[in-house]
Amino acid sequence: MKPTPPFFPFRGQTLLILLAAGLNLSRPTAIAAAPVQPSGEAPAVIRLEAETGRRTGSVVVASNGAGGSGAGYVTGFLGDADRVTLTFTARAGFYDLAIRYRAPVKGFLFEVNGLACSGKFADSQGAFTEQRFGKVELREGENTLAIHGGWTHYEIDRVDLTPVAALPALHKPASTLCDPHSTQAARALMAYLADQYGEHTLSGTIEGPDVDYVREVTGQSPAIIASDMLDITTAPIRYDGVVPGQTEQMIERARQGHILSYCWHWRSPSGLLDKTIVHPDGSKEEARWYMGFYTRATTFDLEAALAHPEGTDYALLMTDIDMVAGELRKLASRGIPVLWRPLHEAEGGWFWWGAKGPKPFVQFWRLLYDRLTRVDGLHNLIWVYTGTANPDWYPGDDVVDIIGIDEYPADVRDPLSATWDNIQARFSGRKLVALSEFGGAPDLVNARRLGVTWSYFASWNKDLGPLKMDRPALKRIYNDPRVINLGDLPKDRWSPTAEEAAQ
Numbered sequence: 001m002k003p004t005p006p007f008f009p010f011r012g013q014t015l016l017i018l019l020a021a022g023l024n025l026s027r028p029t030a031i032a033a034a035p036v037q038p039s040g041e042a043p044a045v046i047r048l049e050a051e052t053g054r055r056t057g058s059v060v061v062a063s064n065g066a067g068g069s070g071a072g073y074v075t076g077f078l079g080d081a082d083r084v085t086l087t088f089t090a091r092a093g094f095y096d097l098a099i100r101y102r103a104p105v106k107g108f109l110f111e112v113n114g115l116a117c118s119g120k121f122a123d124s125q126g127a128f129t130e131q132r133f134g135k136v137e138l139r140e141g142e143n144t145l146a147i148h149g150g151w152t153h154y155e156i157d158r159v160d161l162t163p164v165a166a167l168p169a170l171h172k173p174a175s176t177l178c179d180p181h182s183t184q185a186a187r188a189l190m191a192y193l194a195d196q197y198g199e200h201t202l203s204g205t206i207e208g209p210d211v212d213y214v215r216e217v218t219g220q221s222p223a224i225i226a227s228d229m230l231d232i233t234t235a236p237i238r239y240d241g242v243v244p245g246q247t248e249q250m251i252e253r254a255r256q257g258h259i260l261s262y263c264w265h266w267r268s269p270s271g272l273l274d275k276t277i278v279h280p281d282g283s284k285e286e287a288r289w290y291m292g293f294y295t296r297a298t299t300f301d302l303e304a305a306l307a308h309p310e311g312t313d314y315a316l317l318m319t320d321i322d323m324v325a326g327e328l329r330k331l332a333s334r335g336i337p338v339l340w341r342p343l344h345e346a347e348g349g350w351f352w353w354g355a356k357g358p359k360p361f362v363q364f365w366r367l368l369y370d371r372l373t374r375v376d377g378l379h380n381l382i383w384v385y386t387g388t389a390n391p392d393w394y395p396g397d398d399v400v401d402i403i404g405i406d407e408y409p410a411d412v413r414d415p416l417s418a419t420w421d422n423i424q425a426r427f428s429g430r431k432l433v434a435l436s437e438f439g440g441a442p443d444l445v446n447a448r449r450l451g452v453t454w455s456y457f458a459s460w461n462k463d464l465g466p467l468k469m470d471r472p473a474l475k476r477i478y479n480d481p482r483v484i485n486l487g488d489l490p491k492d493r494w495s496p497t498a499e500e501a502a503q
Contacts, residue, residue, distance in 0.1 A: 046161040057082035073157040083148030092140040095161040103154035116411035134417025167451035171429035185494040186337040202456035218478035221486035226261040233320040235267040261339035267292030268300035269316035303356040325376035344386035358392040365395040389426035404436030412440035415447040
């Protein structure tokens, strides 16, 4: 999970796909997409100069002398109330959205006819540059597009909307797992996920009260139950003792037929600050031991630990890995496959395993893979890498099975088209893509209209999970005929028998 909104630690609840029928999974399979434009003459590219829009708050037009096209550009995005709104007419259909801007790395929001979508500008290196932000749907006649909010302090020159004649085909990857010694159950689960990819999306949420809430509101149980190895390593045991029964609770979920997913908010094995940080301006920031997965809460140096395999910190890393392996072995011995999502969101730098950059992270991922598969003998794992399409951070196809994306959009209806397009540009036909964390429950119907078809989703918990949703909307999502819930899963394909679960 990302550091904003904040993570609140908890016990006993923690985080986050099998045999294909009638498909040749030895090579990628293309799923044809339907045209999205009406028949007749194709609409032209729509170019919107930002300075022609309605400006509110502090937004003003600046001189063309600094490089803007048209009569200039707009600047003055200093707070949430500062925005530019462009009103225009269009033919109904789907369009690629591109924005010409100037900014360092900046998050922002754009609204198309009231639907807020999240975007992030790449560093433009001090000059105006253009960046694509996925697909949007326009209606016949008058439309509005507004840009505002986010991290502010960016400049907007223009917006281009290019009509899309048809959505690109989705290419299914093969179901082969990266671990050549994978268990039959893990292979069956992955084959099932590959078979459903592009056709159906599996539902998921975190173990605990949110599972009961989903059932109460929707009448359905999530296909996937997600948990976390948060409490079972050296640091939490040192500070808080042993918390028994968590893995056994997940074994019971598997016996009920749920697919299991695990992440690992790994509290660093040494260097925990366990204090309140007081900044020079008097503001305070909590860095207690239970927040020890955050970079700000520990002095642990992954790069230094990896550079000294004879050292204490390296030994502590191996101890923690082996402790987690002990819990995963309880699942393996009962024939239970696991969607295994360690070292997530490293690129953000807010977790210590990503704080030193991509090179130590990739080394660490590959070390973790080797330790759990070769040394600890765990072959029930489906390896889920949570990150973007940035090749510097990617551990490699030989140690990754699924690409996971974590998103907490301002509007749960955001189809995340830009995120999907970017990840498909790199991994289409190679890896399944899943929404491994989501703040709420995603509007899958809206996403599918733009060609966004996640393998599965896993809602976060509490006020960033199903509780965040309007109850009728949550019910619609879970009862969508293209959503797979617990009752829709095939029986006895990878689930343990009662005898196995009782071991």
